[in-house]
Amino acid sequence: MSSANPEAIDIMARRDLVGLTRAELADEMARFGAEPFRARQIWHWVYHREVTDFAAMTNLAKPFRERLDERYMLGRAQVTAAQASRDGTRKWLLRFADGQEVETVHIPEADRGTLCVSSQVGCTLTCRFCHTGTQRLVRNLGAAEIVGQVMLARDALGEWPSPQEDRQLTNIVLMGMGEPLYNFDSIAAAMKIVMDPEGLAISRRKITLSTAGVVPMIARCGAEIGVNLAISLHAVTNDVRDVLVPLNKKYPLAELLDACRVYPGSSNARRITFEYVMLKGINDSPAEARELVRLLKGIPAKVNLIPFNPWPGAPYECSTDAAIAAFSDILFAAGYSAPVRTPRGRDILAACGQLKSDSVKARRSEPRDAPAALR
Ligand code: SAH
Secondary structure, eight states, X not given: OOTTOHHHHHHHHSEEOTTOOHHHHHHHHHHTXXXXXXXXXXXXXXXXXXXXXXXXXXXXXXXXXXXXXXXXXOOOOEEEEEXXXXXXXXXXXXXXXXXXXXEEEEEEOSSOEEEEOOOEESOSSOOTTOSGGGSOOOEEOOHHHHHHHHHHHHHHHTOOSOOSSSXXXXXXXXXXXXXXXXXXXXXXXXXXXXXXXXXTOOOGGXXXXXXXXXXXXXXXXXXXXXXXXXXXXXXXXHHHHHHHSGGGGTSOHHHHHHHHHTOTTOOSSSOEEEEEEEBTTTTOSHHHHHHHHHHHTTSOEEEEEEEOOOOTTOSOOBOOHHHHHHHHHHHHHTTOOOOBOOOOSGGGTOSTTOOOOSTTTTTOOSOOSSOGGGO
């Protein structure tokens, strides 16, 4: 953004109201000298009606709308690319004011539609099988940028005002780029906004946060956000998990499973999902399935087996169908639901672990462990 551009300076000076929680918006409006019910009206316009311009807020007096416009803005990320898979999955590349980019994916199914939301630009975790892990962390997303992903999906799906039924966007999974529990405050604020019944109105029961296992933040996630929890487990011994998910060296399996055992709000009706990526010859033996059953004992759990989604230069292969079926059967026989996640959007690199933005690539000069051509 050039500082010679007066419009750019103007935008920088105005405060974005998108991304403020309801309480923060009320405080901001109080400081601005507006009566409390104005905050509620603005909230409704922004999150129920998708208005991006104060001028359209017709139940506010015109001079008040003009004053708002001088001090504030209603930000929206720019969609710089949109792709649609053969199977109906859609992927959007979003660019923010500083030029950084993330991807967001919509996965339609017969009875629901799930939006896969990113929490960071890049990721610090370097999980060996994950494409995003080859991209360094650039920065955390702000609450506005997280909520903005939901809003732009609603834009693209034509779902304004927030529909009561037959929605195409019913569920949210925080399973996009980044580790949500390393960006806790923004994720918590964004989810409060998304869950608010007078706005986007997606209930916490329809939201799942997936973590690679940031143990000290798991209890806070349950207490302060209250969404469903998914754990990227992927291995049943510390030796294997240390390699696949290096965060395991900091928070090993026993500590992670202890945190799950006491996760607030989990019950047999509301189980913790354990994600397990199926990697040929690495973690997919019947003995490992039996060990998984042993580890999960006492935890209200279900298992999601994820066939490995390949990406250019990936060091692993997907397990065979037979190995996946045998693994699933062992879990099932022990009483666990263990569906195999159908890969969606593989043809547009929109499936689990395939997300990656190019925003760092162009700027990075020093080489990383994978050849540049593969990134
Ligand atoms: N950092 C969080 C959020 C990412 S969620 C976490 O680790 O849970 C993305 C999910 O897809 C995780 O379960 C991740 O382990 C899985 N995944 C990553 N790369 C994958 C790949 N290539 N194939 C299948 N699943 C993958």
